[in-house]
Structure formats: structure tokens, C-alpha cells
Amino acid sequence: MKKEDLKKLHSSIEANFKLLEPFRKNRLEVIKEYVGSHFSDHGSEKQLPFNMIRLFVDIFTRRLVANNPSSLVTTKPLRLRPSAATLQLGLNHLIEEIDLQRDLETAVKDALFSVGMVKVGLNHSASVEIGGVLHDVGQPFMNAVELDNFVCDMSVSRWEDMTFIGDRYRVDLEFAQTKMFVGSEDAKKLTATGKAVQDNERHSTKELLEKRTGFDAEEYRPKVELWDLWLPLENKVITIAAGQLTDVVLNEIDWDGPELGPYHQLGMAEVPGSVMPLPPIASHRDLHELVNFTARKIQRQIHRQKEILGVASGGEGDIDRIMNSDDGDVIKLDHPDLVKDFKLGGVDSLNLATMVNFMELFKQMSGNLDSIGGLGPQSDTLGQDKMIADSSSVQVADMAARVTKFTARIVRDLAFYLFEDPLINLPLVKRVPGVEGVEIPVTLTAADREGDFLDYNFDIDPVSMSHKTPGGQLNKLMTVIQQVYAPLRPVFQSQGITLDTSQLIRSLAQYADLPELDGLFISDDGEALLDDQPVGSHERTLDPNTTRTNIRINRPGATNSDRANAFVQGLLGQGNDEQRAVAARATG
Structure with missing residues (x-):
């Protein structure tokens, strides 16, 4: 790459990284709400008695990616079907070995906060550290990329029109100088990158939550920050240093991997004209803050609540006897008419009813969170509960479809590297369908591959990722x-x-x-x-004439929503005896 083009690229990276600043800031603020005020000294600044964001994120993450996905490899030519079955075994083995679900869960959680991003690639050396994780020789990998370390061309409105996409990571300085870029004299000029070097231009979730200060005071070995950048128009992947050696490309290779490149984005809702998606939390955060603002107000009211005993003039002789008595004692009062209980302050019923209403609204906006998360029955009968659960699943269906499509792209990339690996030698076991205990050892090697990669269709079983x-x-x-x-x-x-x-x-x-x-x-x-x-x-x-008697018993239920409504009506003084009974009844 020409030095003039490289300097323009550095300037573009810096400018676009600053354009992503509001998204990083919003993500950090939401994560602070997620971890609450007791995670560290620099989590949420205020108490969160009802952490609705944590409830939402945990439930949806569990629903969307609870397990490793199972791949499905199919092909139309009959002669290639045995090879497809073997490739499917190898792909599922790889998914388990690299624990795809771990980074996939991180990406899904990031998509709920802001945007999910992953990087898929193949190692070419004995032991390589990428994103702080060591990968084996020639093994495909998938790493989640945090928004703090991501940059892309923000001038375009579609992901397909990107001119560059990249991620930043830290590696051991000595390793980068001597082993990572073999034969590069420029690599020897690299210097350690302090963690606080770019705090003025980014909101790093990990660093700001822990409020790290200074330069590498807590690091055992010095490290250097590098950028990996994919340039779709040039069809190249380059590695450059972050904040130094701006006229040097440390590594440059022609991209011969999957056509969509090494980076994949997961968003839960597109915004017209923007490459950044709209996260679900963006529309839920205000209600979360309203719930906890009201809860803190109620907490202050509880602290101010007092119950005192007032004695009017003339009843001074009764004061000592009252103060020295215990609960349940019988004492003589000379002037009982001059003694009176006073209750000051206390929880305002309207505030409490408003808070409960806000919580119910949050759950409704989330697509019936009680039903999605299995937090309690939603109706009086099992059949109605199933209908509500199915309806709630429709609310989750769009997210699940996006996660499935996103995962399928990742799995296809992993399959590409597995298929094209000339040194692959993977021992596997095939099980004979319908015959228990019969296993046939097979080995996936380059010689066993048949056909072209495009002859195969790669997908995932969506059910495999659901919680069981x-x-x-x-x-x-x-x-x-x-x-x-x-x-x-x-x-x-x-x-x-x-x-x-x-x-x-x-x-x-x-x-x-x-x-x-x-x-x-x-x-x-x-x-x-x-x-x-x-x-x-x-x-x-069994006797075909067996008589069966089904007895149906109707018992009014107490769903979470019913109880909340009855509770609110009671607080507002509008409840009847039946509603008070519902509010007092245990759920289920």
C-alpha cells in the first residue's frame, strides 16, 4: 500500500472511530445499568432496586443462545452425501472444540446493548494470540469484537458498501517484535502502548468500569495495540500499529477467505440510512430508569417514616411508665386521653401503584417478559398459558431469526476453513442410525473431500441453540x-x-x-x-373398551399480571374483596 493511501487510511480510522463515540458511550451507560451499583466502584451511580435491564438481557440471551449450535450440511448430488455427512461431523466437532456458544453469547448480549460483532478467521502459525486468546495451529476461530475496539466506514449506509472494517487488539510486545511478523524490520520499532493512551477518545467498557489509570502499572509484560483491517475493494487484510508507525504496514495478505469477509454484524433492528442498528435496550431504558427512580423515591419515604407517641400537657406522669414498659405489659395511666399515637410519612400509595404499573409496562414492551422468561403462569388454565407462550414466542421470533441467520454465516465461514485446510486430519465417529451402540471410526482428511465447497449447503438447526x-x-x-x-x-x-x-x-x-x-x-x-x-x-x-373419565377442575388463578393489577387497585382504594384475594394468593 502506498504511503499516501496509508496516511489517509489512518486519518479515516481516527475520524470514524470518533463518529462511533456516541454509540460506545451509550453502550457503556447501559452496561453500567446492567451491572448495577454493587459490581464495582464505578458501575451504576445510583441504586437499582429493580434491575429491569438485567432481567430483560438475561432472559433474552438465554432464549436466543443457550447452547452450541448444531450444523446441518446438505448437498444435492447423491455421490457427495457421504462426504457431506462426514463434513457435518467435523464441523460440529469444531463448534464444540472452540466453544462457539461462549463468544456467540457475548455477541448476542452486545446486540441487545448496542451491536454484536464477531471476527472469523484461520491461524497459520504454531500458536497465535488474537484478541487476547491463544488459538491452535491452522484451527479456525471466532472471536467476539467489542464496540470499544471496532471501527468501520461510517460514511456508507449499507454494510455491503464498506471500504474498511477492522478491530483493535493487544498482544505481547516482544511477541509482536520478534515472532508475529517474521522478517519485518518495522516490527522491531514497535513500542509499548499504554492502556490510558486513548481514553480521551473512547469509552472502553472494561477500563472505565474499573477506572484504570496510569500506563501499564498493572501489566506483567508490556503490550502493543494493533489494528486488523479488511479492505473489501482491495480484497486485502492488513495489520497496522495503533497510534504509531503511521507509514508502515506490518502485514498485508490477499484475502482468499469467505466472500463476505472476516467480520459479521448482528443487529436487532435496522435504522434507515445507518449501518448501526437500533438495540432493544434503547427503547426500554427510559422505563427501567422510571421504575428505579420511583423505587428510590419510595425508599426515601420509608426512611422518613416515623411512628411516635405524643403526650399532651398534664400527662407527664405517664411518660416514664410508658417508656419503661415492654410490649404486652399492663400499666396504669393517669391520663390515657392525653396519650396518642402519631404516624408521620410513609410510602405514598400512588407512587407505589405507579411503580408497579411501570414494571408491567416494561414487561409488555418486552413481549410479555413473564411468559418468555417462565416467571409464572399467565392465565388460569394450561391451554391459555400455552397460547400466550406461543404468542410471546412470536415477539421473540424476529430476534431468533436474526441470531440464526447470523450464526449460519459464522458456521459457513468455519466450514470454509475446515473444507479448504490441506493439512486437516480429524478423527471422528459415525453412529449407525437405528442401531444402538454401533460406531464407525472415520477420519476427515483433505484426500477424503469431494466436490467443490459451493456444492454444499450449510445451515444450523435453530432448535439446537434453545434452552432445554x-x-x-x-x-x-x-x-x-x-x-x-x-x-x-x-x-x-x-x-x-x-x-x-x-x-x-x-x-x-x-x-x-x-x-x-x-x-x-x-x-x-x-x-x-x-x-x-x-x-x-x-x-x-390394553382392553380397547377401556373407559376413561376426564375431570376438569376450574380454579381461579393468580397470574403475575392479575396480582399486580389487583395490588394497584387496592393501593388506589378501588379494589374489591375478590381482587384482594387474588393479590394475596400465591402465583401458580
Whole structure:
């Protein structure tokens, strides 16, 4: 790269980094609200009795990315399907090995705060430190990129029109001088970069939350800051120093990776004319602050509340007897009519009702947060609860679709590096479908690859990232038994298909956490049912004329919303006996 172009690039990086300052500042302020006032000395400046932002972010993060994704590799040519199956095994192995879910969760959480950003690449040396994380030889990696260390061309309105995208990171100074850029004389001129060097032009979440001061006082070894920049028009990736050697390119390579480049952005809502998305927290923050402003006001009212005993003139003789008495004592008062209780201050009912209303509004704006987070029943019946949960899921569906698409792009990039690696030698195990315990060892090597990378389609199973609980798995199992197997049982039997009751009880014992189930079921010969038996050997035939009686009991429920409404009505003096009963009833 020409020196004139390089100087222009440095100037453009500095200018665009400053344009991102408001976004970094807003992100920092939101993270301070998220961590509250007790995380460090420099979290939220005010107490947050009801941290609604923390509740929102934790629930949605758990809903959107609770596990590592499972890849799906398909291909149209029949001859390539065995190779696709092997590649899928290798890709899922890589996803587990690099713990993709960890950085994916960071990116999703960042997207709720501001914007999620990741960097996908491939190492080419024995041991490389990228973003503070060591990566193995030739292994694909994915790192979350914080907005504090990100820069892009802010003059464009679409991500596809970027002229440069990059991220900043810190590496060991000696490593950068001697090993990172082999044969580079310019690398030897690098000097240590102090952590406070750019505090005047950025809001670093980690540094400002901990209020670090000074230059490297807490670092064991000096480090240097570098920029990795992808230049789409030139189709190059370059590495330059941050704040020094402005006329030097430390490393420059022609980009031969995935066509979309090494960086991927996750946003939850587009803003016309801007490359920066609108985060959900931006529209929720004001209500969060209103809730806690009102809560702090109520707290001050509680502190000011007093209950005193007043004695009028002439009743002085009763004062000592009253002050020396204990609770429940019987004492003589000469002038009881001159003694009176006074209650001063206390919680204002309207303020308390307003705060509860704000909390309910926050949950409604979040798409029924109680239902999404499983914080309690939302209706009087299970069927209605399911309908509400399905409706709430629609509110989450857009976010989930964005996360799925974002993850699929990452997985495709990882698959590209896995497919193109000439030195790959990955031992795997294939399991034979329908035959338990049979495994075939296979090895994914460059010689085993068939076809071209474009012959394969890469996607992810969206369900694989969702949160799974034993109780949820148990419900799914019982639904299949009751709604699929039971009605179609004659059809299954006519085709020689029976239910393996031994496996069913094993699954029930596992999901319900009832290991004692293995001793509760025995066969006709008195042996434990969970011993190894032929499939379907213990299934009994029920009388087809069996009479079943379903009894439905209606009991008024007390949902979180009902209780809140009843509580507010009571505070405002508008509640009746039934509403007061609902407010007092336990949820569920």
C-alpha cells in the first residue's frame, strides 16, 4: 500500500472511530445499568432496586443462545452425501472444540446493548494470540469484537458498501517484535502502548468500569495495540500499529477467505440510512430508569417514616411508665386521653401503584417478559398459558431469526476453513442410525473431500441453540406418547412397530430425576423391567373398551399480571374483596 493511501487510511480510522463515540458511550451507560451499583466502584451511580435491564438481557440471551449450535450440511448430488455427512461431523466437532456458544453469547448480549460483532478467521502459525486468546495451529476461530475496539466506514449506509472494517487488539510486545511478523524490520520499532493512551477518545467498557489509570502499572509484560483491517475493494487484510508507525504496514495478505469477509454484524433492528442498528435496550431504558427512580423515591419515604407517641400537657406522669414498659405489659395511666399515637410519612400509595404499573409496562414492551422468561403462569388454565407462550414466542421470533441467520454465516465461514485446510486430519465417529451402540471410526482428511465447497449447503438447526430443561424434555416425550403413539397404536402394531417400554422408563427416570423407577416396574417373571430386553418385549395390550373419565377442575388463578393489577387497585382504594384475594394468593 502506498504511503499516501496509508496516511489517509489512518486519518479515516481516527475520524470514524470518533463518529462511533456516541454509540460506545451509550453502550457503556447501559452496561453500567446492567451491572448495577454493587459490581464495582464505578458501575451504576445510583441504586437499582429493580434491575429491569438485567432481567430483560438475561432472559433474552438465554432464549436466543443457550447452547452450541448444531450444523446441518446438505448437498444435492447423491455421490457427495457421504462426504457431506462426514463434513457435518467435523464441523460440529469444531463448534464444540472452540466453544462457539461462549463468544456467540457475548455477541448476542452486545446486540441487545448496542451491536454484536464477531471476527472469523484461520491461524497459520504454531500458536497465535488474537484478541487476547491463544488459538491452535491452522484451527479456525471466532472471536467476539467489542464496540470499544471496532471501527468501520461510517460514511456508507449499507454494510455491503464498506471500504474498511477492522478491530483493535493487544498482544505481547516482544511477541509482536520478534515472532508475529517474521522478517519485518518495522516490527522491531514497535513500542509499548499504554492502556490510558486513548481514553480521551473512547469509552472502553472494561477500563472505565474499573477506572484504570496510569500506563501499564498493572501489566506483567508490556503490550502493543494493533489494528486488523479488511479492505473489501482491495480484497486485502492488513495489520497496522495503533497510534504509531503511521507509514508502515506490518502485514498485508490477499484475502482468499469467505466472500463476505472476516467480520459479521448482528443487529436487532435496522435504522434507515445507518449501518448501526437500533438495540432493544434503547427503547426500554427510559422505563427501567422510571421504575428505579420511583423505587428510590419510595425508599426515601420509608426512611422518613416515623411512628411516635405524643403526650399532651398534664400527662407527664405517664411518660416514664410508658417508656419503661415492654410490649404486652399492663400499666396504669393517669391520663390515657392525653396519650396518642402519631404516624408521620410513609410510602405514598400512588407512587407505589405507579411503580408497579411501570414494571408491567416494561414487561409488555418486552413481549410479555413473564411468559418468555417462565416467571409464572399467565392465565388460569394450561391451554391459555400455552397460547400466550406461543404468542410471546412470536415477539421473540424476529430476534431468533436474526441470531440464526447470523450464526449460519459464522458456521459457513468455519466450514470454509475446515473444507479448504490441506493439512486437516480429524478423527471422528459415525453412529449407525437405528442401531444402538454401533460406531464407525472415520477420519476427515483433505484426500477424503469431494466436490467443490459451493456444492454444499450449510445451515444450523435453530432448535439446537434453545434452552432445554429436563422438565421440558419430559413434557415433549409425554406429548409424543399421548398425541402420536396412543392414537396411532393400532397402525404401529399392524406394521410390527411396538413401544420399547424399558427405554421409555429409562427416559422418564432420567428427565424426572427419579432413579428409583428402575425398581418400580417388573416383568411377569419378577425381573426388573429395565434389564436388557428385546425391543417391545414388555408392551402389554390394553382392553380397547377401556373407559376413561376426564375431570376438569376450574380454579381461579393468580397470574403475575392479575396480582399486580389487583395490588394497584387496592393501593388506589378501588379494589374489591375478590381482587384482594387474588393479590394475596400465591402465583401458580
